[in-house]
Amino acid sequence: MHLRGAMPAAFFAELLAKHPVGEALADAPDKHREIFGSFPHLQPIIQGLLPPEKAAAALYGFESFPEFLGSYLLTSYFFRDVADFRRLILAVRETLVAQNIVYAEITVSLIEYRQRGLPLTEMLEAMDEIAASGPLRVYWIVDLVRDVGPDTALTLLKDCLARKPRSLCGITLGGSEHKVPAREFKEHYALAKDHGLGLTAHAGEAMGPESVWDAIRSLHVERIGHGVRSIEDPKLVDYLAEKQIPLEVCPTSNLKTGVFRSYQEHSVRKLYEAGVPISINTDDPSFFSTTLSEEFEHLGEAGFSDEELAGLLENGFRHAFRDTGQ
Numbered sequence: 212m213h214l215r216g217a218m219p220a221a222f223f224a225e226l227l228a229k230h231p232v233g234e235a236l237a238d239a240p241d242k243h244r245e246i247f248g249s250f251p252h253l254q255p256i257i258q259g260l261l262p263p264e265k266a267a268a269a270l271y272g273f274e275s276f277p278e279f280l281g282s283y284l285l286t287s288y289f290f291r292d293v294a295d296f297r298r299l300i301l302a303v304r305e306t307l308v309a310q311n312i313v314y315a316e317i318t319v320s321l322i323e324y325r326q327r328g329l330p331l332t333e334m335l336e337a338m339d340e341i342a343a344s345g346p347l348r349v350y351w352i353v354d355l356v357r358d359v360g361p362d363t364a365l366t367l368l369k370d371c372l373a374r375k376p377r378s379l380c381g382i383t384l385g386g387s388e389h390k391v392p393a394r395e396f397k398e399h400y401a402l403a404k405d406h407g408l409g410l411t412a413h414a415g416e417a418m419g420p421e422s423v424w425d426a427i428r429s430l431h432v433e434r435i436g437h438g439v440r441s442i443e444d445p446k447l448v449d450y451l452a453e454k455q456i457p458l459e460v461c462p463t464s465n466l467k468t469g470v471f472r473s474y475q476e477h478s479v480r481k482l483y484e485a486g487v488p489i490s491i492n493t494d495d496p497s498f499f500s501t502t503l504s505e506e507f508e509h510l511g512e513a514g515f516s517d518e519e520l521a522g523l524l525e526n527g528f529r530h531a532f533r534d535t536g537q
Contacts, residue, residue: 213354213385214303214319215286216495222302224267226289232259235288243284250281257285271498276468279498287323296324297337308347310502314528314535315347318383320354322367331367335376342378350380350533352411357386361395368399372406380532381409383436384426388418394429404431409532411436411459416470420444427456434458434530439465441487442478452486457530462509463501464494474513483519490527 236244236257247257252272255261261269270286273279290296307315319338325331342349353371355364371379382403384396393412400410412430415423416437423441426432427450438458441447451458460479471477483489491506493499507520515523528535 212315212317212493213495214299214317215283215323216498217303217306217317217493218286218299218497219302219306220267220271220497221264222299223270223286223289224263225298226286226295227263227266229295230289230291232257235291239288246281247285250278252278253281253285271500273498279467282498283495287327290324290327290329293329293333293337296329296334297341300337300341304341304345304347304349308345310504312503313347314531316350316352316380316532318352318354318385320356320385321371322354322356322359322363325367331370332374335371335374335379339376339378348535349378351376351378352381352383352409352532353379354383354385355396355399357384357388357391357393357396359386360391361399364396365399365402368402372402379408381411384412384414384430385436386413388414388416388422392429393422393425397429400430400432409433413437415440415458416465416468420447423447423451432456433532437461437465439470439478439482442481448482448485448487451482451488455488457488457490457526458482459492460489461492461494462506463499467499474509477513479510480514483515483523488526488530489523490530491523492527 247253252269256266256269270282273282321331321334324334338351355368368382384393393414404410410430410432411434412426412432413436414426415435416439419440420443423435423438424447426435434457436459439460441451462474462477462479465471465477479489493501493503493506496502511520
């Protein structure tokens with residue numbers, strides 16, 4: 212699950228009230244302004260035509276994957292200080308506690324907040340502080356974000372490691388699979404492994420099996436984020452099953468982004484029957500209007516038995532990067 216992808220609409224309304232659109236987008240480059248202006252559901256937001264509550268609801272009114280990316284990008288401009296970042300973590304934690312979730316590894320793209328001027332040290336301190344309090348055990352996976360390039364990503368990783376955050380449990384590689392291959396981040400993953408971090412990477416979602424192979428061979432990952440298009444390569448499916456490399460599957464996300472048309476057509480059943488370890492996740496639950504419970508309900512409706520669903524739930528603990536205590 213991505214931190215900002217789990218941002219409650221009510222919290223975004225608070226940000227809109229705190230940071231007027233004109234102020235928030237003052238440093239947005241023309242190319243981003245053009246993106247926002249090209250999507251009908253975002254136009255009234257950036258034009259300041261809606262009150263915060265209605266604008267927050269409109270944010271989630273996208274109807275295509277490009278529109279989703281536009282919505283997600285727009286939200287990044289409303290985090291102007293560490294207080295905004297801290298309040299986001301608290302708001303997301305509150306939603307997870309309300310769902311009776313007891314352990315969460317949350318992906319955070321620190322580079323995006325750093326680009327808004329938020330100091331890394333203060334963000335990491337907030338992450339550690341909030342992770343250590345409350346009824347929910349939280350750990351963090353830092354997304355190196357392929358699109359910023361290997362050099363910027365390596366600087367971020369080294370800066371994080373130098374500060375030794377207690378709640379950091381792993382790294383991942385999100386962003387555009389088709390633009391920046393995993394093999395450009397070998398040094399990053401070797402360094403993270405040397406520091407005892409868990410290794411996962413987004414692959415096999417926007418691209419096919421070749422992306423998963425690249426993550427496995429180049430980065431030596433322990434888990435794969437998504438990986439659902441692995442089903443297109445029987446040899447890869449056999450390898451994942453033999454080596455017991457878990458896939459972090461997000462069914463509703465895959466439907467919303469157009470990878471599959473329905474839960475019944477989703478590859479999760481075939482991957483499961485082939486012996487590939489599967490955990491079920493929500494990816495960007497606020498944007499995709501889902502919860503972890505609903506993800507399991509959808510799989511039950513698609514034919515998974517209660518016993519099989521319990522096994523999938525157990526996998527979330529079994530393949531966690533830290534001792535879950537379960």
